[in-house]
Every structure is written in structure tokens, then in C-alpha cells.
Amino acid sequence: MNIAVIGASAGIGLETVSLGLKNGHHIIALSRDTNKIPAHPMLTKVNASATSVPDLVEVMSSSDAVLITVGTKKKKGTSLFSEIAKSIIAASKAVEYRKPIIIVTGFGAGDSRPYLGFFMKSVIKLFMKDQYVDKTLMEDFITGSNINWEIVRPGILTNGDATGSLKVLSTLEHGMKVGKISRKDVAEYLIAEVENPMHIGQKITVT
Secondary structure, three states, X not given: OEEEEEOOOOHHHHHHHHHHHHOOOEEEEEEOOOOOOOOOOOEEEEEXXXXXXXXXXXXXXXXXXXXXXOOOOOOOOOOHHHHHHHHHHHHHHHHOOOOOEEEEOXXXXXXXXXXXXXXXXXXXXXXXXHHHHHHHHHHHHHHOOOOOXXXXXXXXXEOOOOOOOOOEEOOXXXXXXXXXXXXXXXXXXXXXXXXXXXXXXXXXXEO
């Protein structure tokens, strides 16, 4: 498969690129700076912006699936996620893209917010409030569009190894336990979902 990874140079994106290549896929890696991504014969690096419609059109036109894994270190007043959502919708319309587009946000965005435990609620309130406000806007734009979307909401991310004990939750329930999850585990889910889509049109929690 040709898999486009938007936000490919760090975090979940970089882990997804690595795993996708290991599984034999051709990866189109888009980032503002792809120098940190090791070269590979099945890797195409694209130095570009996730908010640029022409840049997105370029990578989407040759892809079988799109993974949005962008993060930001900006804590205050970010609009990055909602801008990406608007751009991906416009690019999809431009190329009539009907293949899967899987977007990573976070548990606590959108309608999952009331289901946060005390610890995660405190972390988001203290350190990532504006990010999650914008991730909620992103989800609203995406789910209100006619693209073949899937929202993936991980718990608090870690740099640990893949555990092989990933839980995939398709419903929201009070008292649900959503804790830490490694970026490698999220990458495992993303590649598995691209290879065999099971949750298109759904908001999925991974923990």
C-alpha cells in the first residue's frame, strides 16, 4: 500500500513510518523537516506543510490511505489542528478522495471529555487545555465532512515499547479506564487499521 503519514518526523508519526516500512508498505512522509527520518528504499520524503492544501493534494493523490499524526509543542492559543482539518477537507474535495483518512487527536477531545478520569482531566487542564479545545474543533470539522474519516483518541502518550496488549474501545462509558499508552502501540493500531479498516466513521479510544 501507499500510506501518507502527515506529521511524520516525530512521535506517533515517526513510529508509524517505521512500522509501515517494516510491514512492507510504501510510506509518503510529510513534515516541515524530514531530515530526522532515516532513509529507506520504500520511503518518499516530502518537506511540506500539513496546513497547505496544494501540499496535501500532492501526497494524497498517490496514496491509498492518509494518517494524520501531527502534534505541537505550542501550549497556548494553537489553531494548528483545526487548520489541518480544514485543509484536509479541501484537499480531499480537490482530488475526490474517498479512501480512509485516520486522524489522531486525544482522549478528552470532543464528546470524550466528560469521561476523563481525575488525573487525565488535571493534566489537560494544567498543560494542554488550548490544544484540546482546538482538537475538539478539528474533530467537529472532520466528522461534519463527507470524507471517510476515523478519529483515534489515545490516552496520555509515552515513549515506551509496544506492549502487545492494546485495548480498542468504540464506545464511551462512565468509569472507563483510559491510561497511558506508548506511541509505538498507537502506531501498531494505525497500521493495522489501514491494512484492514474496521472503524471508519467511528471515534475510537486506544489505551
